[in-house]
Amino acid sequence: MSFHYGEEQITFERVKRLHAKGKVLIKVHPDCRVIVSSPEDACNEEVLSAVKKRGRWIHEQLRDFRKKLEFISPRRYVSGESHYYLGKQYVLKVVETSEQVESVKLLRGKLEVSVRTKGADRVRDLLTEWYKSRAKEIFYRRLDALLEQALWVEVRPSLRILTMQTQWGSCSPKGRITLNPQLVKAPRECIDYVILHELCHIAEHNHSERFYRLMSQVMPKWERTKESLDGMANLIFSA
Structure with missing residues (x-):
């Protein structure tokens, strides 16, 4: 699933929690994956609405993780690393x-x-x-x-x-x-x-x-x- 925040399209994966009740949980991983965990009976529209409300926070998390990734050099496996x-x-x-x-x-x-x-x-x-x-x-x-x-x-x-x-x-x-x-x-x-x-x-x-x-x-x-x-x-x- 995806939504727009400003000019950016943010894609996320929805994971259903069996026998769970309550709010939608959002996790932005260091590799910039966005995982949304939601109750099984929640419809896609409800999940998308909940995610959009956290759009700014998700955008900021992605921005920070992307900055960190820019400074990581690929391994060359040579002396001194x-x-x-x-x-x-x-x-x-x-x-x-x-x-x-x-x-x-x-x-x-x-x-x-x-x-x-x-x-x-x-x-x-x-x-x-x-x-x-x-x-x-x-x-x-x-x-x-x-x-x-x-x-x-x-x-x-x-x-x-x-x-x-x-x-x-x-x-x-x-x-x-x-x-x-x-x-x-x-x-x-x-x-x-x-x-x-x-x-x-x-x-x-x-x-x-x-x-x-x-x-x-x-x-x-x-x-x-x-x-x-x-x-x-x-x-x-x-x-």
């Missing part, structure tokens, strides 16, 4: 080696990638695999630790690591949790927030009042952590 891991920046050091084994290591504050032949594609591939490996280890460990808080979860949920373009995580209706390996670039508290968010969905699959009450019980200041994670989104997803 900064790359994130667990919320900290590490300087990339690409080393050409004649040894058979290519590797990625954290050494003295640097992210060192050893390759037989220097090339952006190979360095990127090695880093991607390293991030996935680290993500798998850290996500499983944090899930086990956070399950002690999620007293409503009776059976340990299955966990899948899957690269997604714009999502940190998701929870299927059957309780399977999917996490984006890119999340391992964020601070640990942000990783905990996403895992707890998905664990809360096991009890309440929609973003209902009950869901947010549960979220506040297990992470009282989750809004601040979410804001911090959203602020890093452009940097992380561009890496």
Whole structure:
């Protein structure tokens, strides 16, 4: 669906919330997607009217996110670049080696990638695999630790690591949790927030009042952590 604000046409995706009542919820993502969550029984005209009333706010959010995107340079995967891991920046050091084994290591504050032949594609591939490996280890460990808080979860949920373009995580209706390996670039508290968010969905699959009450019980200041994670989104997803 779309509407005009001034000379700009703003397109948004409507997501229906099952068994939900109340107002329309609008979210502008750092990648400039606009997602509108509304009760299932609300007609398109009602949703469009609600969105238009927030037109100025949506326009300003899009303007701010677009400005941030302008200053993000595409990765070249060469020595001297900064790359994130667990919320900290590490300087990339690409080393050409004649040894058979290519590797990625954290050494003295640097992210060192050893390759037989220097090339952006190979360095990127090695880093991607390293991030996935680290993500798998850290996500499983944090899930086990956070399950002690999620007293409503009776059976340990299955966990899948899957690269997604714009999502940190998701929870299927059957309780399977999917996490984006890119999340391992964020601070640990942000990783905990996403895992707890998905664990809360096991009890309440929609973003209902009950869901947010549960979220506040297990992470009282989750809004601040979410804001911090959203602020890093452009940097992380561009890496």
